[in-house]
Amino acid sequence: MQNLIQEQAWPPAPVYETVRHPMRRRSLSVAAVDYLTPHTIRITLTGPDLTDFTSASADDHVKVFLPGADGVEVRRDYTPRRYSQEEATLVLDFVNHQAGPAVTWARAARVGAPLDIGGPKGSRVIAGTVAQWLLVGDETALPAIARRVEELPAPVTVTTVVAVPGPEDEQNFATAASHDAHWVHRPMAQADQAQALVAALGEVSIAPGTFVWVGAEAHVARAVRQYLLKERCVPARWMKVAGYWIMGQENAAVRDMADF
């Protein structure tokens, strides 16, 4: 009953619109490789195929096409962290985790190396303005979180709660919004455990009308969603929660947490 009363304090949820983009495969090449942090390999791609590239939402993703272990092509999802049509550049941030075709490719990438990408196929965009945001995630969601924070205008307020291995993996974002950053440190081997993120969320106030976005390892995303629903009475319609990867499984994601 108490939860129901608290939920009723929330305004009607924002409406999502889907923007479709023409699907095409783009053949690009590496323009720069930088270790942004010890666990983030930033790859800047370039090529004439980017002149009509578009990405309408901070949590869009492209498919990168890579050679798998047996030579057969594999696909992985990455967030367009930043792009410029004028300069024909696209930035992708690869988490430097233990092993997989994508991270192996990123570690070996050198200027001039080719990379094909597809998409984004579509963007889910919130219609109208949301005045308060809470963004929660791990290293894989950091590109989407960073981009969202950078794109938000004043006087929007945004709180971020992000799990990374250590202080040297934290990032700074330039934004016109009012930004309150919380960092949680845990080893990458514990990236499927939610306790540290949930404990940090306990220190954060969540006023009715705050849109909550979560992207993390799927077990963590599920635990955070349950905590927000049950302990903080955030209505499901005010949340977008995705599992960006699953510990122990390759190329696995959960788009809708209600199914996981």
Ligand SMILES: Cc1cc2nc3c(=O)[nH]c(=O)nc-3n(C[C@H](O)[C@H](O)[C@H](O)COP(=O)(O)OP(=O)(O)OC[C@H]3O[C@@H](n4cnc5c(N)ncnc54)[C@H](O)[C@@H]3O)c2cc1C
């Ligand atoms: C919409 C969306 C956007 C995404 N954006 C980004 C992004 O911008 N940057 C980014 O780095 N990732 C992003 N991801 C996650 C990325 O797609 C996965 O981490 C992917 O599995 C990495 O591919 P891989 O070939 O390196 O490893 P895989 O071959 O897929 O997996 C090999 C092994 O590594 C494990 N593993 C995979 N990812 C991680 C990780 N991050 N930490 C520890 N172990 C891991 C797997 O569980 C598996 O055991 C995104 C995912 C989605 C769904």
